[in-house]
Amino acid sequence: MLDIKLIRQNPDWAKEKLAARSIPNEEVDELLDLDKNRRDLLVQTETLKEKRNTVSQSIAQKKRNKENADQEIADMQQVGADIKSLDAKLEEVNDKMNYILVRLPNFPDDSVPVGPDESTNKEIRKWGTIPTEGFKPKHHWDIGEQLGILDFDQAAKVSGSRFVYYIGMGARLERAVYNFMLDQHHEEGYTEVIPPYLVNNEAMFGTSQFPKFTEDVYTVMVDENPLTLIPTAEVPLTNYFAGKIIDGKELPEKVTALSPSFRSEAGSAGRDTRGLIRMHQFNKVEMVKVTDQESSFDELEKMTANAENILQKLNLPYHVIVLSSGDASFSSTKTYDLEVWLPAQDKYREVSSCSNCLDFQARRAQIRYRDENGKTKLAHTLNGSGLACGRTVAAILENYQNEDGSVTIPDVLVPYMGGVTKITKENAK
RNA sequence: GGAGAGUUGGCAGAGUGGUAAUGCACCGGACUCGAAAUCCGGCGAACCCGUUAGUUCGGGCGCGCAGGUUCAAAUCCUGUACUCUCCUCCA
Structure with missing residues (x-):
């Protein structure tokens, strides 16, 4: 607000x-x-x-x-x-x-390009080299289904479209991905959290998904009380600090969590109908920071670097863009998106979004701190994905695919896979 | 699911209709070479409005939350959330 x-x-x-x-x-x-x-x-x-x-x-x-x-x-x-x-x-x-x-979005920062939508986003930097294999890269859903590690058809029967079963090495790869991410963030000083996955309206208001975006989420009634399946761990992580007055010396607070994210994807019919890109339920490792009023932009750079670090260690080509005023999320004053290269789609796709919300959420959720003079001030909040797991798995499958249909495991994930270096038809289960 | 008790500053804790004691902590001062102890004074419930050069001054609001009764509510009434104890159930 x-x-x-x-x-x-x-x-x-x-x-x-x-x-x-x-x-x-x-x-x-x-x-x-x-x-x-x-x-x-x-x-x-x-x-x-x-x-x-x-x-x-x-x-x-x-x-x-x-x-x-x-x-x-x-x-x-x-x-x-x-x-x-x-x-x-x-x-x-x-x-x-x-x-x-409560329905007005945050002011865009002066450094943000002014423009109506994603067409006016600006690339900041590029990392990695785009692979130029001698064969035509397959889509991750084809790779996954052929190896038997992703099953979209059965998920459609059990739940509907935009759901998936990860099977065998697929499930194991996803688990390796998020364990690796959590370990990295732990090393970077984030406190690991397992938050509630169902939250009340007040929490949804605090991070400003409500009242404007009620149609994007799943809400269940528990004895007349509405509870919403979190669309991102940002909601319980940021609201962990709601109503608190934090000693300024404790700032910045840094927390991270793996959680499933639930989104109804209303209005995105026909887009990304295949594969892991747009699911009703997906895993995501989220980072949240609470800072004082002076350092939030510095902390945004650091958080973006934390997200980039994951992609660099996985050796996945990506670029960083700054979202224009019309494309940034409601509560954000400045957002960097990290987009990873998907060879079969021949384009970059979002795997992370890192935002500085200034005091926009803090005013709603009453997140405050006491400065060195004992004065209470609204804190600044930041959130960023580090990273979306399903899309990261998709990027690994596509970027690390071999001509014979097998997929090499990125070096940093091998210890998380029990020493397995390649997923093949033979070891897929 | 059933029964009972509770929720008041940073912490502890009084206050059963007349407008939030007190203690600890904190800040200032005295004493002291200095510190502790002691003494004196003060701040502090955290936000809103007006005012100001201001971090000034004035007012409102404020006792888990939301309503109600009253000239007046922490106090009485209704609803509700949460915490604790006991019973029941349960991974």
């Missing part, structure tokens, strides 16, 4: 920033009108409340002295009624204001 004071003090700047995210200026004007209205009402009701408090004191005094206070009490009945009606108006204005405020 944006800071209303910041918008109030810099209305033109706020309009320009939000216009870069397709928010019409009129919406900001409406918000400012409501804010003005709200503060006027607040002054009125608070003046009456002050009066009520003073008179109540004198009523108490008179009662103690056994004096008559009927006149004051009668006056206060009217004041009480006035307060009630002003408060009702105030609540109405507040609700309208919040309705807009």
Whole structure:
């Protein structure tokens, strides 16, 4: 959630920033009108409340002295009624204001290219060399099905489209991938966490998936209480700090978790219908940081490097792009996407997204810290995938495939595979 | 699933209708060569609005959360979340 004071003090700047995210200026004007209205009402009701408090004191005094206070009490009945009606108006204005405020995306940082969508994203750097085999690379789903380590057909029967069974060496490879990632992040100073996979509405609001993106997730009712299957571990990891006032000396807080991620993929019908790229359920290793207000951009660079490190150790070619204002996620002020090379698709595909949310989520989730002067301040939050496991497995299958249909195991994963160096038809189970 | 108890500053802990004690911690001062101890004073429930050169000053709100009753609610009423204890069940 944006800071209303910041918008109030810099209305033109706020309009320009939000216009870069397709928010019409009129919406900001409406918000400012409501804010003005709200503060006027607040002054009125608070003046009456002050009066009520003073008179109540004198009523108490008179009662103690056994004096008559009927006149004051009668006056206060009217004041009480006035307060009630002003408060009702105030609540109405507040609700309208919040309705807009909680649906406004974060301001894009000055370093972010301004543009409407992914076409205006900008490549920052490239790493690795794109393999030029002497044979035509196969798609990972063909490799997986031919080796018998991925089964999409049976998953479709049991669950539906966009689900998969990993079998044998497939399951083992996925497990190797996430264990490797978690071990790396542990070495980089992240605390490993196993979070809840079902969260309440408040948590979904805290990281700002709600109220705007309710249709993208699966929500189950448990005795009338809605609980949502996490679309990313960012939700329970960031909300781990919700409502806390952290000692500034403890910052930055760094946590990481493997979790399944559940997404309904509403609106993506027809896209990536084959393979591991777009699933309703996929594993992801997530990194989350809570920082002070000064160091969040430095920490974003470090977190992106942590994600890149995984791809480099796996020796997978990738590039880093900075998302333009129109393509970045709702709560982010700046996002780097890491896209890995998929030879059969002949293009880069996203495997990680690292974002600095500034105090946008912290304001909603009330994540604060005490600085060296003892002052409480809103923290900054960051999140990044490190990495999406299914897509990483897809990239390994495609980049490490051999002409005979076998797949070589990346060196760093061999210890995680019990010494196996290659998946073949013979050892696949 | 059943029964009971609880939730108040950073921590401990009083407060059963009159507007949040007290202690520890913390900050300042005195004493001291210095420290500890002691004494004196202060801050602190964390956010909103107004005001200001300001980190100033004034006010509101604030006792798990949300409502209600009342001139006035930590206190009374209703609902609800969570924690603990016991019973029951369970990987």
